[in-house]
Amino acid sequence: MSKLNIDQSSIKKLFEDKKSDFLIPDYQRPYAWTEAECQTLWDDIFEFSFPGDDVTKFNADEEYYLGSIVTFKNENNKKEIIDGQQRLTTLMLLLRAFYCKFGNMKDEKSIQTKDIISKCLWKTDEFGKPDMNELKIDSEVATDNDKEEFLSILKNGDANNLKSKYAENYRFFQKKINQFLDEYPSYFAFFPIRILNNCILLPIEAEDQNTALRIFSTLNDRGKPLSDADIFKAQFYKFFEENGKKKEFIDQWKLLEEKCDKMFNPQSGTPLDELFTRYMYYERAKMGIKLSTTEALRKFYEKNKYALLKSETTFENLIDLSEFWQDVYNQNEERFSNDVLKKLFVLNYAPNGMWTYFISVYYLHNRDNKGKLRNEKFYDFLNKTIAFVWAYAIYMPGVNALRTPIFNEMVKIVNDQTIDFGGYKFDLSQLESMFNNYEFSNGRPITKSMLAWWAFQDENQELIELDKKIEIEHIYAKNRFEKEASLDDAKYVDKLGNKSILEKRINIRASDYRFEDKKKYYCGFTTASGKVKEATEIVSLKQLSNKDDFLQQDILDRNEEIIKAFMNYLKENNLNIN
Incomplete structure (x- = not known):
């Protein structure tokens, strides 16, 4: 059984801890909080800290729960953040804005508070002195071009002339702190201390990435959980970075993500997961796999240390496959004949989605060097697919039953064998009787x-x-x-x-x-x-x-x-x- 380390913690206790060395990994999504979320956070913690705008009504025994932080310790001994990236990042920006405001204040409370905040933002030496060049958080998000601005703001406390969400939210907090100091000057020292001591996080440290991801999927009821495609992105990113093509990859990935978002609407997983699933069946067929049971998407791609994703060819194939499906859904008459488009229209009303995997395998194997198919052969293939899938839905209902014959034919496709559904053909007299007795209700x-x-x-x-x-x-x-x-x-x-x-x-x-x-x-x-x-x-x-x-x-x-x-x-x- 996987071990978990769970211990409710104040912001001060969690951030000050010498073992707190946070990393927002490359597979995470870019920072997305806007001023609206920051306003909500500010209003909530202000009301908690000063009930009814009265500094004396605060109960020091009360706590305000900000949510969970799910991490695991990676091979470099950093706490890799699986859940909580957005709130953790925002809290860091808020604390940095407070630290900056304390600036040259010489009163004892201000000096003490500034010292506490500094130990939350920066790593300390053995004497407890903060090292202003060593932040307690780092970001490697592959598709976040603005992450350097985040790190710069934390180091320097300056967001002038910066345009990222980090900069916008940091300036928002600076403005709110200025307003707060003007309106409640006597409260000023209390606010950051009450945030640090009484605002609570629930850090959950798992022993590995997969455990952390499972916990996140179970606990998370806000935002989008990390998808398989997010993990795959990180593997591609590392590969392209090592080959000096990091920027090209990031640009292409963003386009791929936008394209899939417009095309796919899967029942589970993300649109990009759907593309990886369709491609998976092509790779399975090339491996000669006919088993009717399929592995989970991540399990399939993580084989041999994600070897499939350390390949420029795989990424090019995914892009090509996405363009093929884009043309299917856009009914592109330059790529397909009118007769083929009619068959594709009919297939969009198939009784299950297995046809999309079948056609993906056919396309990837039979395309020419320009991504085109021979319309006549493709037309015949579509007819045979419709005929078989439709008949099998009556003869042997359920998508799982369809896997065995379809997976067999997928392997035939990549081996240039005739697609004939041998062993699964129909006794027409029996099938006709089944059709005549079948109840074609609208719900089926x-x-x-x-x-x-x-x-x-x-x-x-x-x-x-x-x-x-x-x-x-x-x-x-x-x-x-x-x-x-x-x-x-x-x-x-x-x-x-x-x-x-x-x-x-x-x-x-x-x-x-x-x-x-x-x-x-x-x-x-x-x-x-x-x-x-x-x-x-x-x-x-x-x-x-x-x-x-x-x-x-x-x-x-x-x-x-x-x-x-x-x-x-x-x-x-x-x-x-x-």
């Missing part, structure tokens, strides 16, 4: 998947923008059944044959209408006041508008048509065993 992801696929089976269907909100439309409305009962069974309402994808803007208006009323919304119309109501982009729905009504037999006929067409689709992609 495969329902929208099938309807998206069906919409684009029409060769006249134009590409739809990915950011358009798409919902499921009941052609024969649920309300209609409740009012007319013109179906033999309520289950027909949820048949695939009674459903279609439809833009949300239209679906909201058309959901409760009779079919003759729905038709005009499908096709678009102009109101009496001259306002144009645009038609749906779903061609198959507009074609249905030629009918006078849409009844039970229409549902059954259309249902059979969709399922038969999908069975043929499986045959066309050689996924049938009979």
